[in-house]
Amino acid sequence: MHPALAMRPDLNDRALLKARFSRIRAQTEGLTQGLAPEDMQVQTMDDVSPMKWHLAHTSWFFEAFLLQPLIKGYQPFDPVFDYLFNSYYEAVGERWSRARRGLLTRPLVDEVLRYRAYVTAQVERAIETMDEALWHQGAPIIELGLNHEQQHQELACSDIKHVLAVSPLPHGPYPRPEELPHKSEALGEMAFMAFEGGLVEVGAVAGSGFVYDNELPRHTVYLYPFELAQRPVSNGEWLNFMADGGYQRAEFWLSEGWAMVQGERLQAPLYWRQIAGEWHEYTLHGPQKLDPDQPVCHISGYEAAAYANWAGARLPLEAELELLAHCAPPEGRLLFNQPGVHPARMQAGDGLQAVYGGVWEWTQSAYSAYPGYHPPKGAVGEYNGKFMASQWVLRGGSCATPYDHVRASYRNFFPPSARWQFSGLRLARDLSA
DSSP, rough: OGGOOOOOGGGHHHHHHHHHHHHHHHHHHTTTTOOTTTTTTTSSSOOOOHHHHHHHHHHHHHHHIIHHHHHHOOOOOOTTHHHHHHHHHHOOOOOOOOOGGOOEEESSSSHHHHHHHHHHHHHHHHHHHHOOOHHHHHHHHHHHOOHHHOOHHHHHHHHHHHHHSSSSOOOOSSOOOOOOOOSSSSSOOEEEEEOOOEEEEESTTTTTTOOOGOOOOOOOEEESEEEEEOOOBBBHHHHHHHTTTTTGGGGSSSSHHHHHHHHHTSSTTEEEETTTTEEEETTTTEEOOTTTTTTTOSSSSSHHHHHHHTOOOOOOHHHHHHHHHSSOOOOOOOOOTTTTTSOOOOOSSSSSSOOBBOOOEEEEEEEEOOOOOOOOSSSSGSGGGGGGGSSSEEEEEEETBBBTTOTTTOOOOOOTTOSSSSEEOOOOEEEEO
């Protein structure tokens, strides 16, 4: 058994796992509050999936990897759903094209919700009735399915934001949070935290709790002395970059990034708009005047690297951000923990801020395998390893990441051109040895 899917003693508590399963399933459905069926049908680009598809796919996962292979006599809700809602698992069979998910007007949202209710009931029954031998196979798959669903909760927030933002009638489906009042002092100059470097251990400790296979094995890396900013780059600082010609000066940009700037005529982060001469930002709470003290959000890896060059710094290595993550508890504005699906305002001061729960932070590290890595066998192994090409690692966790889905070793990854995720940056600088 792969260590990421091995049975652990904490999975023996069936009642606890069942309660967590029921909670996470309900939380996913709660993300549809404030949305109409028409909102849940639209696909605005190939990388975006309709909300309806997320609702169905996260049920398909439990059918495909738990109920059908392990539960004798299980009757699928609709066998066609195996084709419609498989995402990228070649070993499971053929699937509907990702770029055409928005063309699926059927099944209707109501039927998808019935599908979810059916699968939820079947999994809850399986948790109660599996014999011990089957439970040792099924419990790790249920846990993987729950973490998979939490990933899709975050993706659903990112995707519905992209869908709603294209409309000239902007809609904010989620209640606006109450922000802390502005303090009299501005954020001030960026403070940095020094690290000695040297030989350090990174990656997850197998058996210590749920982790994905790409967080393993734990291994040793060497880091030269470095320092990291104590908070992410703010909107106000990004405005300074723009005012200094950041989007017009090729010397700051990687070649592919500069081609993207020119080809897409980029001038600002994804959801920024100028209204009557002032910058505003679309959020899932509706449009708002740009807050200079919030972390800059929805930038590509290319934009992050260009800003770091402009600021006389660099993007961190993922191992550097993992060390930083161990310096702060996994808390902050995280999904279902604090109100709001937008980064919270930062406050003046020298302490660490928004290590978790602000924005995913771009690194300069290519997404690749750790030494000794191998994926799990079978279809479920088509989860992380097959994407280890042409992507960059992001670390931390954003305001759209579920509160119990973050940890110091978590490795998120996207192509450096991606802007629709809740992504920003934290600066790094080299220190003399």
